[in-house]
Amino acid sequence: MVLTAWAALAVLGVYFWTWANAARARARSGVPAPSMDGPESFLRAHRVQMNTLEQLPLVLVPLFLCGSFLGDAWAAAGGLLWCAARILYALGYYRDPARREAGFILGMLACAGLIGATVVGLLLR
Numbered sequence: 198m199v200l201t202a203w204a205a206l207a208v209l210g211v212y213f214w215t216w217a218n219a220a221r222a223r224a225r226s227g228v229p230a231p232s233m234d235g236p237e238s239f240l241r242a243h244r245v246q247m248n249t250l251e252q253l254p255l256v257l258v259p260l261f262l263c264g265s266f267l268g269d270a271w272a273a274a275g276g277l278l279w280c281a282a283r284i285l286y287a288l289g290y291y292r293d294p295a296r297r298e299a300g301f302i303l304g305m306l307a308c309a310g311l312i313g314a315t316v317v318g319l320l321l322r
Contacts, residue, residue, distance in 0.1 A: 201264030204276030208256055211280045212249050215287055219246040241294065245287045252283070252304065259311035266318030275314065279307035 222228075222242035228235035233243065256279045264272035286300025 198261075198264050198269055200269045200273035201260060201276070204273040204280075205257060205260055207280045208253070208260070208276055211283050212246075212253060215242075215246040215249045215283075218287070218291075219243045238291075241291055245290050249283060249287070252279075252308075255308050256304075256311070259308060259315055262315040263311045263318065266322065267314045268318070271314050272311065275307050275311040278310070279304050282307055 219239075219242040222239040223230070223235070226235045226239040228239050234240075256276065260272050260276045260279075263275060282300050282303035284300070286297050286304060289296035289298075289300055
């Protein structure tokens, strides 16, 4: 489970990266907390951070279940794929919300893969 733990830390690192980007956008745009209204650049950064937060249970739970029931390497691979997809999503969204689709789809496929791998691991027991 060592690789799974590193992947989980990478997942949390991606979340904190999106949080830092939202905080920088808030400061650059002069949007005082707790206000959620501001220029489009702030709103995009905030939406990416909130959407990533919403995705954490969807990736972390299957990540550890997959690591427990199928194998450490499979789980870590799925977790790292989600991280890459989330970064792709964020960078696309920051530029133009229409460009987030590939990252979103790839991230959801990573989550589905982790869930599917967990089912396989459970069936093999």
